Amino acid sequence: MSVDHPIHPATVHWPLAFLTTAYGLDALHVVRPYMPSTLTSYLPTVVETTRIGYWALGLGVLTALPSAASGIAQAAKMVQAQGLYDQNGKMKAKAKVLVAHALINDIVIIVSGWIWYKRRSASSMEYLKEGLNPMACEPQTWMVGASLVLGAMLLFGANLGGTLVYDYGMGLSMGKKVIKKNE
Structure with a gap:
């Protein structure tokens, strides 16, 4: 595999899985007291789901860093090759989607990292106070x-x-001409 192959589409799966798990376990933390005991008896304990959610959040942020870096590199290549604006000076539809994708995911990573840090700081204080x-x-x-x-x-x-x-088609050809077999 050469350096020209896009790696961003391959790197997004881990952060998606870890962050979705973390957010889901946080939601479970709130609704669990209202669930019937017959259902909660099949779930891991509150302590286990809390710890798994904490570590999943940290792993989600950690695995999002190479994903974001590869996405920035891929986006920069696309912008360099195709530009952001058309001949009329309007932003291309593809560029709008690209910018929205990057901004939304960057906000998710930054805020998730901050929440993980706050949970870590709170847990460190709890360990010091109460063992x-x-x-x-x-x-x-x-x-x-x-x-x-x-x-x-x-x-x-x-x-x-x-x-x-x-x-x-972003991430499929990196801007190269795709050769179709039947032409």
Whole structure:
């Protein structure tokens, strides 16, 4: 595989999986007390889901960094080859989708990183105060609300990425002419 092959589409799966897991477990943390015990008896304990959510959030942010870097590199190549504006000075539709995709996902990564840091800081304080508190990484209410918003933004940003790949062919040929066999 040469350096010309786009790697961004291959790197997005881990952050999507980890962040979706983290946001889902944060939501579960809030609704769990209202669920029937017959259902919650099949779920991992609150401590386990809290810890898994915390680590999934951290891994989501960590794996998003190479994904964002490869996306920036791929976008820069596209902009260099095709530009952002048409002859009339209007931003191209593909460029609008690209900018929206990048901005939305960057916001998700930055805010998720900040929430992870806040949970880490709170858990460090809990460990110091009370010893090994099993609920030290528990999300606060505002964090759960933010997780729900970030989850929706993540799905929308991923949808925009799919639009770039499937509707505009970005990430498939890196701007090279695609040779069709039947021509």
